[in-house]
Amino acid sequence: MRLNVGRIGRAHGILGEATIEVRTDLAEERFAIGAQLETDSHGKLTVVSARVHNGILLLGFEGVNDRNAVEKFRDVLLFSEVDIDEAGFAEDDYHVLQLVGCQAYLVDGDLLGEVTEVLNLPGQDVLSIRTDSGEVLIPFVHQLVPVVDIKGKRMTVIPPDFYESEGSQ
Numbered sequence: 138m139r140l141n142v143g144r145i146g147r148a149h150g151i152l153g154e155a156t157i158e159v160r161t162d163l164a165e166e167r168f169a170i171g172a173q174l175e176t177d178s179h180g181k182l183t184v185v186s187a188r189v190h191n192g193i194l195l196l197g198f199e200g201v202n203d204r205n206a207v208e209k210f211r212d213v214l215l216f217s218e219v220d221i222d223e224a225g226f227a228e229d230d231y232h233v234l235q236l237v238g239c240q241a242y243l244v245d246g247d248l249l250g251e252v253t254e255v256l257n258l259p260g261q262d263v264l265s266i267r268t269d270s271g272e273v274l275i276p277f278v279h280q281l282v283p284v285v286d287i288k289g290k291r292m293t294v295i296p297p298d299f300y301e302s303e304g305s306q
């Protein structure tokens with residue numbers, strides 16, 4: 138499956154390196170030298186250099202040799218072919234696309250709704266769940282999502298306001 142693994146940021150230096158906003162847990166693999174990344178607007182890009190500078194990934198691409206060339210790629214999304222069914226490093230590794238479509242149940246077994254999106258925010262991922270009364274956002278952390286059954290397409294969730302209502306009783 139074709140997945141967004143990054144976004145090209147601003148140019149770094151004068152030799153054609155670009156800052157990369159990483160959107161994958163496997164940056165070393167996805168952005169390895171020789172990796173081919175797809176874009177929607179500029180065809181395929183081949184990685185010719187990769188390094189981290191002050192915590193920021195810098196990539197050089199074949200045929201992109203100076204700062205001006207890099208600026209033409211600013212905000213371009215990078216895509217890679219990924220097998221979302223491939224086993225993760227740990228038992229609780231999930232690909233965000235595996236979570237979309239899961240039915241979210243409350244601890245008491247009542248259906249809350251369906252996961253429609255996973256928002257990748259700086260602090261953590263957040264599940265967007267469509268319910269009968271609208272959208273509910275739940276941080277995707279073990280304390281609030283204690284059970285995930287990818288094969289059964291279901292999960293148990295504890296909405297943050299659940300704690301507030303329990304404490305006021």
